[in-house]
Amino acid sequence: MPSFNTFETHIATIEETIEANPALCIETCKSLIEGICKTILTNKNVEYAEDSKFQGLVKQTVKELTLSTQCYKEKLCELARWIASVAQTIAEIRNDSGFASHGQDIKTIPVNSTLSLFTYKISDVIGGFILHYYITHSNPKRNSRIHYEDCQNFNEYFDDTNPLKIGELILSASEALYCQDYEAYREEYLYYSEIKEENV
Numbered sequence: 001m002p003s004f005n006t007f008e009t010h011i012a013t014i015e016e017t018i019e020a021n022p023a024l025c026i027e028t029c030k031s032l033i034e035g036i037c038k039t040i041l042t043n044k045n046v047e048y049a050e051d052s053k054f055q056g057l058v059k060q061t062v063k064e065l066t067l068s069t070q071c072y073k074e075k076l077c078e079l080a081r082w083i084a085s086v087a088q089t090i091a092e093i094r095n096d097s098g099f100a101s102h103g104q105d106i107k108t109i110p111v112n113s114t115l116s117l118f119t120y121k122i123s124d125v126i127g128g129f130i131l132h133y134y135i136t137h138s139n140p141k142r143n144s145r146i147h148y149e150d151c152q153n154f155n156e157y158f159d160d161t162n163p164l165k166i167g168e169l170i171l172s173a174s175e176a177l178y179c180q181d182y183e184a185y186r187e188e189y190l191y192y193s194e195i196k197e198e199n200v
Helices: 002-020 022-043 054-065 073-097 113-136 152-161 173-180 182-198
Strands: 164-166 169-171
Touching (some): 002 022, 022 073, 152 173, 152 182
8 A cells, every 4th residue: 555655764763773783773663663553543434542552542543453354363362462562672672772762861761773683684574464464354434534546446446437637638537525524435445346246
């Protein structure tokens, strides 16, 4: 989903600082997972406490993603608890060695690149699992937040069926609708998605 491309800067920072600044790498790993979780919950119109612990945020996200009819539902929930525990440990490491958010005494023993690499790999697994599950089972509802850039097929269809031209200038009807009347855009998109699903 193109809307998640915003997190590419996090990934670049993580990869660039594994060796150069392990504490910043760990801190950015935590920030990346936290950002992914908050975005998904907001997209699904699910409330979360702004001051909730990192572990709780990850657990809530995985729980919201897991389908009630999913095979091995209980096992997936158990896995979610383990993921949340790992996420909490990352948060604790970040708190102990934070490069920016938590100032440290100059004599504090710094984290090394082995730990930052391990945290990077764990974050990759957690983030990858959450994103894969979200994208694979993404089914926008009436109260879901919709991002224009994630709806390319609909945008092309809407532009083709609703040509918008001012003088010699051809404009995107879908983008205009999204910017001027988001609720109307969402209704059109959901209707398009429902019809498409029925015809499959």
